[in-house]
Amino acid sequence: MTELILIRHGETDWNTDHRIQGHIDIGLNRTGLAQAEAIGRRFAGANIDVLACSDLRRAMQTMAPIADGRDIPVLPDQRLRERNLGILQGKTREEAQRLAPDAFEAFRSRTPGAALEEGESLSAFAQRVIDALSELTEAHRDRRIVAVTHGGVLDIAYRHATGTPLEAPRTFPIHNASVNTFHVEGSQLQLVDWGDISHLPDKLAMDEI
Numbered sequence: 001m002t003e004l005i006l007i008r009h010g011e012t013d014w015n016t017d018h019r020i021q022g023h024i025d026i027g028l029n030r031t032g033l034a035q036a037e038a039i040g041r042r043f044a045g046a047n048i049d050v051l052a053c054s055d056l057r058r059a060m061q062t063m064a065p066i067a068d069g070r071d072i073p074v075l076p077d078q079r080l081r082e083r084n085l086g087i088l089q090g091k092t093r094e095e096a097q098r099l100a101p102d103a104f105e106a107f108r109s110r111t112p113g114a115a116l117e118e119g120e121s122l123s124a125f126a127q128r129v130i131d132a133l134s135e136l137t138e139a140h141r142d143r144r145i146v147a148v149t150h151g152g153v154l155d156i157a158y159r160h161a162t163g164t165p166l167e168a169p170r171t172f173p174i175h176n177a178s179v180n181t182f183h184v185e186g187s188q189l190q191l192v193d194w195g196d197i198s199h200l201p202d203k204l205a206m207d208e209i
Helices: 030-043 057-067 093-099 101-109 122-139 151-162
Strands: 002-008 050-053 074-076 144-149 179-185 188-196
Touching: 002 122, 002 151, 030 057, 050 057, 057 074, 057 144, 093 101, 122 144, 122 151, 151 179, 151 188
Parallel strands: 002 144, 050 074, 050 144
Antiparallel strands: 002 179, 179 188
């Protein structure tokens, strides 16, 4: 059985400000660094065969305590990045709605093929994520894979595993520093456990904006 554990990066100041990050390379804040250390303690001594990570700094910082002391290379993959949200990046939702209303509506409506100026459509993003996860699990069959990524990637993985349409409103939480577990049968993800933040003693985890 191939096990895929997807972890959302820890908290950033832009998370707390509800500012759209996308591909902008924001690092963890103090809380996020503490969350990363808590994840590291959770996986200390656990058997892990493969480590993969988005190449953005907030993900790499979250991965660092997991990888510490292990003789396993971390495989960076740009395809595990957050969705490229183009002209919305760097703006709060209020700013995005005011300054880029067409792009914000394409984002808010979850219309899969809607073009997003300077960014990715939802359908293109979903295909990128599915391709990356499929290739990762195919290359490491019957292994335990831990990957640190982003809220949007987790959203796609959940929908792919459960058959939830891209355009359906999100009804499931996506917490910072959450652990989300899948098994892989062929090319199909099977959801095993979602949104586990039991390793965070104070339960301090923000939902994805």
